[in-house]
Every structure is written in structure tokens, then in C-alpha cells.
Amino acid sequence: MRHIKKIATIAAIAISAPLIAQQAMQVPGKADPARVTAGTYVADSGHSLIGWEVNHFGFNDYYGLFGDVAxxxxxxxxxxxxxxxxxxxxxxxxxxxxxxxxxxxLRAGKDGGKPDFFGPAPADARFVSTKVVPKGMTAMITGNLTLNGVTKEVTLEAEFTGAGANPFNKKETIGFEAETEIKRSDFGIAYGLPVIGDEVELDISVAFEKQ
Structure with a gap:
């Protein structure tokens, strides 16, 4: 009987250990501005992306993604x-x-013509801020967006979402989410207008790691 009780005790510990460990583990990032330290941070490309949304034929919205943001x-x-x-x-x-x-x-234009959208070898898009207006946990970030060879001023509505140390590489990390809306025709992408929407919503999620 004593042997059976010992086995039961070991089994109970084995079952409960992962649960205890899970309860002890804490989310490393928190939306606490006090955790942010001054310096230069680099985008964590593997965990940063930009989602886009455009209306299709007036029926519904379609979605896509740009990844590997740097x-x-x-x-x-x-x-x-x-x-x-x-x-x-x-x-x-x-x-x-x-x-x-x-x-x-990403396909080339027909018969050597202009591509419908980006073409097979599009240049990277780039956003460079020119003005930041902070307000609590949010900020309005104005800057120049270059897309499809055209540069236009856009404003992002950004929100600070978390800061802390990455548990794997130990780097200080800051996370932000932002959104804005652009007109693709402003950037020379007019295929399918107006049945494919001109307004494109951008949803941005970026993590930056301190160097």
C-alpha cells in the first residue's frame, strides 16, 4: 500500500508540475512606459508585419500582408x-x-506594358517620420511614405502596446500598433478603379529591439 501511495504521489507531481510552471510564467511585455529606455531600436523582422485591406466590387473587403518589415x-x-x-x-x-x-x-504588365499592381520586381516601400505628437499611450506620427516610386505624406495613429525583455535573446523590446488609410491611386496604382476600392487601410504591428 505504501508503494502504491508513493507511485500516486509521483504521478500527481508529474501531472501538476507543468501547470505550476505555466502559472509561474509571466508575459514578458507590458504596456508600461516606465519600461522604455532611451536608445536606438531595430525592427524584429520576424515578428513585424503590415496588413492591408481593400474593398472588392462593393461586396466585401479583401486582406493581404507585407512581412519582414525592417x-x-x-x-x-x-x-x-x-x-x-x-x-x-x-x-x-x-x-x-x-x-x-x-x-x-506581382506579374509583369502585358506585352511590356505597365503592371496592373506592383510588377515582378517592385522596389521596397519606405516610411520616414517627420513629426511625432505624443498623447498618453498613443501618438500621431506624420511622415513620408514612398511606394511604387511615389512619395506622399501620411499620418499614422500609433499605440504603444508593450515593453520588456525578450525571453529568448534578452534584448529590450518595444511594441507598437498603428493604422492609417491611403489612396492607392495617389501612388500610381489605379488598376480596377472604382470597382476595386481606392482606399486601402493599413494595420501595422511592429516590435523593435534595442541594440
């Missing part, structure tokens, strides 16, 4: 208005849920 953020919590952000978006890596649509976005 760039830098320079920030000082004591002077947030002086923050600078410079990010690059590899348009050539655009992806959608439809292989056919993704191919269409």
Missing part, C-alpha cells in the same frame, strides 16, 4: 516628440490567401 526607431521617453522612425517594407514579399491574386499583384 527599420529603426530612435526614442527617448523624456522627449517623445523627438522620436524618429524609419521602416522599410518589402513589397515583393506581399502575400494573400489566394495564390492567383498574389501572382497578379
Amino acid at each position: 527599420g529603426t526607431l530612435t526614442i527617448d521617453p523624456a522627449n517623445l516628440a523627438a522620436a524618429k522612425v524609419d521602416v522599410t517594407i518589402p513589397v515583393s514579399k506581399v502575400t494573400t490567401a489566394s495564390a492567383g491574386l498574389t501572382s497578379h499583384l
Whole structure:
């Protein structure tokens, strides 16, 4: 009987240990501005992306993604208005849920003509901030967006979402989400207007790691 009780005790410990460990583990990032330290941060490309949304035929909205966002953020919590952000978006890596649509976005123009959307070797897009207006946990970030060879001023509505140490590489990390809306025709992408929407919503999620 004593042997059976010992086995039961060991089994109970084995079952409960992962649960106890899980309860002890804490989320490393918190939306606490006090965790942010001054310096230059580099985008964590593997965990940063930009989603886009455009209306299709007036029926519903369609979505796609730009991944592998690169760039830098320079920030000082004591002077947030002086923050600078410079990010690059590899348009050539655009992806959608439809292989056919993704191919269409990147295919060459017919008979040597202009591509319908980006073409097979599009240049990276780039956003460089020119003005930051902080307000609590949010900020309005104005800057120049270069896309498809055209540069226009856009304003991002950004929100600070978390800061802390990455548990794997131990780097200080800051996370932000932002959104804005652009007109694709402003950037020379007018295929399918007006049945395919001109207004494109951009949803941005970027993590920056301190260097």
C-alpha cells in the first residue's frame, strides 16, 4: 500500500508540475512606459508585419500582408516628440490567401506594358517620420511614405502596446500598433478603379529591439 501511495504521489507531481510552471510564467511585455529606455531600436523582422485591406466590387473587403518589415526607431521617453522612425517594407514579399491574386499583384504588365499592381520586381516601400505628437499611450506620427516610386505624406495613429525583455535573446523590446488609410491611386496604382476600392487601410504591428 505504501508503494502504491508513493507511485500516486509521483504521478500527481508529474501531472501538476507543468501547470505550476505555466502559472509561474509571466508575459514578458507590458504596456508600461516606465519600461522604455532611451536608445536606438531595430525592427524584429520576424515578428513585424503590415496588413492591408481593400474593398472588392462593393461586396466585401479583401486582406493581404507585407512581412519582414525592417527599420529603426530612435526614442527617448523624456522627449517623445523627438522620436524618429524609419521602416522599410518589402513589397515583393506581399502575400494573400489566394495564390492567383498574389501572382497578379506581382506579374509583369502585358506585352511590356505597365503592371496592373506592383510588377515582378517592385522596389521596397519606405516610411520616414517627420513629426511625432505624443498623447498618453498613443501618438500621431506624420511622415513620408514612398511606394511604387511615389512619395506622399501620411499620418499614422500609433499605440504603444508593450515593453520588456525578450525571453529568448534578452534584448529590450518595444511594441507598437498603428493604422492609417491611403489612396492607392495617389501612388500610381489605379488598376480596377472604382470597382476595386481606392482606399486601402493599413494595420501595422511592429516590435523593435534595442541594440
